[in-house]
Amino acid sequence: MKPGTKLDADKPRWELLPLSIIEGAVKVFGAGAVKYTDHGWKTVPRARERYFAALMRHLARWQAGERFDPEDGLPHLDHALCDLIIMAWHEQHGPKT
16 A cells, blocks of 8 residues: 555545534534433434424425524524434434334
8 A cells, every 4th residue: 555545435525514504403402402401302202203393394484584493593494404313313213103
C-alpha cells in the first residue's frame, strides 16, 4: 500500500450531511427532553402511527405558511425531521405493529 492511502471509498460520506440542519433537530430533541424525558420517544405506545400523525401535522402547518411551532417557537420542519428520525428508529428497533 502506498503512503497516504486511505481505504474509505465504500464508507458513508458523513461530510455531505448538512450539520446546520441537523442542529435544528437536536434542539427539538432537547426541548422534548425538557418537556417529557430523555429518550422518552423510544417508549411511546403506538409510536409509529402517532409520530406519523405528528409529522403530518407539522408539515400541514408548514405548508399553510406557519414556520414555527407556537408551543416552543422551533421550526415546524425541524419537528418534522425529528418525527422522521423517530419513525426510522422505531422501524429499526421497535415492535413491528
